[in-house]
Amino acid sequence: MPRLTDARKELRRAQITEAAVRCFSRNGLERTSIADITAESGLSNGSIYAHYRSKADLVQASAHAVLAKRAETLGDYAASDTPPDPDELLARLISAIDPAEARVGVQTWGEATTNPAIRGIVVDTIDRMRAMVHDCVMAHLVKVEHLDPAEAQEQVIPIAERLMALYLAELLRTSLQSSTEETES
Template sequence: MARVSQEHLDARRRQILDGAARCFARNGFHGTSMQDVLKEVGLSAGAVYRYFSGKEDIIAAITEETFAVIRGAFEEAARMTPPPTPDALLSRVLGGVLSGQVHGLERRIFAALVVQLWSETLRDERLAALLDEGYAIMRVAWGKLVDAYRAAGILSSDVPGDHVARTMIATAQGFIVQEALFGDVRPEVLENGLCGLMSITPQKIS
C-alpha cells in the first residue's frame, strides 16, 4: 500500500479546520455538531477522527492557530528596524490579519470567530491556557517595542513598559470586536484615531 504523503495529510487537516471554522462562525461552537462539520468538509467520521478526537479538539486547534496568526503578525512587526509607531503598527498588522481571509473566512466573519474563541476560553481551561500563553508572548513582544521606542527617543520612561503593552493589546482587541459587531472598521480609521490621541499634550490636574 502506498504511503500517504505529508502534504496530503496536511491538506486534509487544513480542509477539516477550515470547514469547521466556517461552521463555528455561522452557528457558534455550541450550535455546531460533529455531523455539521462532517457535512461541511465532505468527509467520513473515520477520516475526521483520524486527525481530531472530537469537536473540542478541533476547537482547540482552531484557537491555537488563530491566536498564532495574530501573535505572529505582531512579532514580525516588532522585528522591524526602526519599528513603526503604535498607530501605524496596529493599523498595518490588524488590517493585514483581517484581510488575509484566515480559514477562508471574510474579515467580519473571521473577527466574529475570534470573539467567539475569546468567550469560549471563559469556560474551557484548555483554551484559557492557550490564550494565557499567547497573551504573555504578546506582552513580551510589545515590551521589546516599548524598549525600541525609548531607545529612539519617542517614548518617555515614566510609564511602565508593560502598561503600554497591555493598552496596545486592548486596542487591538477592541478593533477586532468592533469589526465583528459592526463591520467596515477600516485600518486607516484606527491609525488616524490613535495618531490623534498620541498627539494630545498631557495636562496636569490641579
C-alpha cells in the same frame, strides 16, 4: 490505502480547521456539529476523527491557527530594523481582523465562561498574543526609540496591555458589526 505524509496530514488538518471556523462563524459553536464540519470540509467523518478527537479539539485548533497567523506577522514586525510604533502596530493588527474569525473568537470567549477546557484555550491564546505584542513593543522601544532595555521594560507592560485591550475590543466590535450586516442582507 496509501499512508498520508506529514505534509499532507498538515494540509488536511488545515482544511478541517478552516471548515470548522466557517461553520462556527455561521452557526455558532454550540449549534455546529461534526456532521456540519464534515459537509463543509468535503471529507468523511472518519477523516475528521482521524485528525481531531472532538469538537473541543477543533475549537483549540481553530484558535491556534488564528494565533499562528498573528504570531508570524508580529514576529516579522519585532524582527524588523524598524518595528512599528504602538499606534501603527494596533492599526495593522486591526486591519488583519477577519470577521469570521472574530465571530468565532467572541463565541469562544462566551463558551469559556462555562467550559473549563475552552477557558484554558482562551486564556492560553490571549496570553500568547499578549506576549507577542509585548515583544513587538519592546523591539520598537529599543530599536526605534533607542531606550535602554531596562527603561523599555518599565514602559512596555502598560503599552502592551492597552494595545491588547483595544485589539480585543475591536474583535468584539467587528464580530457584532459583521453579524449585524449579515442579518440585514
